[in-house]
Amino acid sequence: MSSIPTLTLNNGVTLPAIGYGVFQTPPDETITAVEAALRTGYRHIDTAAAYGNEREVGEAIRRSGVDRSEIFVETKVWISDYGYDATLHAFAKSAGKLGVETIDLLILHQALPSRFDLTIEAYRALETLLADGKVRAIGVSNFMPDHLERLAEATNVVPAVNQVEVHPYFRQPDVLAADAAAGILTQAWSPIGGITFYRDGEHSSTLKDTTIVGIAQAHDKSPAQVMLRWHLQEGRSAIPKSVTPHRIEENFDVFDFELTDTELAAIDALDTGVRGGPEPADVTLEAFGRDIPEA
Ligand code: NDP
Numbered sequence: 001m002s003s004i005p006t007l008t009l010n011n012g013v014t015l016p017a018i019g020y021g022v023f024q025t026p027p028d029e030t031i032t033a034v035e036a037a038l039r040t041g042y043r044h045i046d047t048a049a050a051y052g053n054e055r056e057v058g059e060a061i062r063r064s065g066v067d068r069s070e071i072f073v074e075t076k077v078w079i080s081d082y083g084y085d086a087t088l089h090a091f092a093k094s095a096g097k098l099g100v101e102t103i104d105l106l107i108l109h110q111a112l113p114s115r116f117d118l119t120i121e122a123y124r125a126l127e128t129l130l131a132d133g134k135v136r137a138i139g140v141s142n143f144m145p146d147h148l149e150r151l152a153e154a155t156n157v158v159p160a161v162n163q164v165e166v167h168p169y170f171r172q173p174d175v176l177a178a179d180a181a182a183g184i185l186t187q188a189w190s191p192i193g194g195i196t197f198y199r200d201g202e203h204s205s206t207l208k209d210t211t212i213v214g215i216a217q218a219h220d221k222s223p224a225q226v227m228l229r230w231h232l233q234e235g236r237s238a239i240p241k242s243v244t245p246h247r248i249e250e251n252f253d254v255f256d257f258e259l260t261d262t263e264l265a266a267i268d269a270l271d272t273g274v275r276g277g278p279e280p281a282d283v284t285l286e287a288f289g290r291d292i293p294e295a
Contacts, residue, residue: 004016004017004018004041004043004255005017005018005232005255007185007235007237009137009160009161009185010158010160010183010184010185011137011160013104013105013136013137013160015044015072015074015104015105015237016042016043016044016072017232017237017238018042018044018228018232018237018238018239018240018251018252018254019042019044019045019046019072019074019237019238019239020034020037020042020044020045020046020239020240020241020248021046021047021189021239021240021241022034022045022046022047022051022053022057022241023048023051023189023241024051024241025051025053025241025243026053027052027053027055027056028056029243030053030056030057030060031056031059031060031063032060032243033060033242033243033248034056034057034060034061034064035060035063035064036245036248037248037252038060038061038064038066038071039064040248040249040252041252042248042252043066043070043071043072044071044072044074044239045057045061045071045072045073045074046074046075046163046187046239047073047074047075047076047098048075048076048078048109049075049076049077049078049081049090049093049094049109049292050076050078050109050290050292054075054094054097054098055097055098055099057073057098058097058098058099058100059099061073061098061099061100062099068100072104072105073098073100073103073104073105074103074104074105074106074107075094075098075103075105075106075107076106076107076108076109076141076163077090077091077094077106077107077108077109077122077126078090078109078290078292079109079110079112079283079285079288079289080285080289080290080291080292081093081122081292082108082112082115082118082119082121082122083118083121083122083125084121084122084124084125085125086122086125087121087122087125087126088125088128088129090125090292091103091106091125091129091134091135092295093292093293093294093295094106094295095134095295096294096295097295101134102133102134102135102136103134103135103136104135104136104137105135105136105137105138105139105160105161106126106129106135106137106138106139107126107138107139107140107141107159107161107163108122108123108126108139108140108141108143109141109142110141110142110278110280110283110288111140111142111143111144111147111151111280111283112283112284112285113147113280113281113283114284115284115285116147116150119147119151120150120151120154120155123138123140123151123155124155126138126157127155127156127157130157137160137161138157138159138160139159139160139161139162139163139184139185139187140159140161140162140163141162141163141164141187141189142163142164142165142277142278142280142283143159143162143164143175143280144174144175144280144281145174145175145177145178147280148162148178148179148182148184152182158182158183158184159182159184160184160185161184161185161186161187161237162175162179162184162185162186162187163187163188163189163239164186164187164188164189165188165189165190165195165275165276165277166186166188166189166190166191166231166236167188167190167191167192167193167194167195167196167206167227167276168193168206168209168212168227168230168267168268168270168271169193169196169205169206169209169270169271169272169274169276170271170272170273170274170275170276171268171271173271185236185237186235186236186237187236187237187238187239188231188236188237188238188239189239189277190276190277191227191228191231191236191238191239191240192206192207192223192224192227192228192240192251193205193206193207193227193276194240194241195276195277196276206223206227206270207223207224208223209223209270211266211267211270212226212227212267212270215259215263215266215267218263219257219259221254221257222250224240224247224250224251225250225251225253225254225257226259226263226267227267228240228251228254229254229257229258229259230259230264230267232254233258233259233264234264
């Protein structure tokens with residue numbers, strides 16, 4: 001699959017520009033879904049300890065017949081496992097469930113603004129794992145510019161990635177700018193606006209947006225493909241999720257057309273400033289903590 005465009009992280013490691021996400025994919029559907037993605041040509045899988053499906057992601061990788069070295073495996077440490085020793089152990093739990101020796105990208109799932117000391121200790125554990133060759137790159141998720149600043153003051157390795165909510169209705173230009181200034185790759189979660197579908201209880205919203213639909217028609221592509229192309233052309237990593245075979249394929253068929261600068265700007269202008277996910281400033285152990293099982 002030499003035709004998949006890649007992105008280069010700030011430590012020289014590369015990853016495919018379009019990956020495959022498995023948030024809310026039930027464990028009993030995950031093996032089939034990830035196998036379908038790997039058959040389609042995806043070579044980057046994004047999971048998380050908190051998704052409860054790392055074991056099935058690992059099983060799908062083994063069943064796929066694709067060599068482990070060709071697949072970029074990303075997972076996330078949940079906040080309940082923050083702290084130096086706890087985060088080292090979180091790596092062991094995730095690697096054990098995935099059945100891998102090395103994790104390609106390990107990131108902190110959220111900042112804990114009211115326990116930033118724990119967040120820093122967790123990140124220091126990631127730095128140790130990186131130095132020891134247990135992970136090939138480290139990063140963060142849902143970090144706002146002030147979290148990135150506080151992290152930079154207390155740690156040595158600049159995160160390779162900040163995985164944040166980015167879709168046409170919530171673009172977070174301040175986060176995009178802070179990431180770019182620090183040399184951090186922005187990775188878009190809910191890249192086609194999935195979080196807004198959950199909120200509305202149906203597939204609506206970005207997929208039916210008249211601007212996006214109009215651009216899609218002009219290119220004979222789907223709205224989802226236009227949104228993924230928008231991420232690619234603006235230099236972001238994107239990790240669309242689908243358990244539907246034809247959509248898994250559709251979301252990977254985005255390398256043969258080009259949006260114009262005017263079209264990119266029209267999509268940028270759709271930003272409503274309304275966040276779909278939890279407010280990062282409000283994430284606490286009390287509200288969101290939960291036990292991550294052993295491998
Ligand atoms: P997405 O933007 O990827 O949208 C997923 C939704 O869109 C699903 O309901 C899916 O349905 C549907 N869908 C997928 N492709 C198409 C298509 N071509 N046409 C129409 N509908 C489509 O949202 P997610 O929230 O799932 O985000 C993607 C990934 O980002 C997650 O899986 C996870 O890996 C990561 N993530 C990370 C978070 C974090 O805090 N770091 C938070 C949220 C997500 P169906 O599956 O039924 O086909």
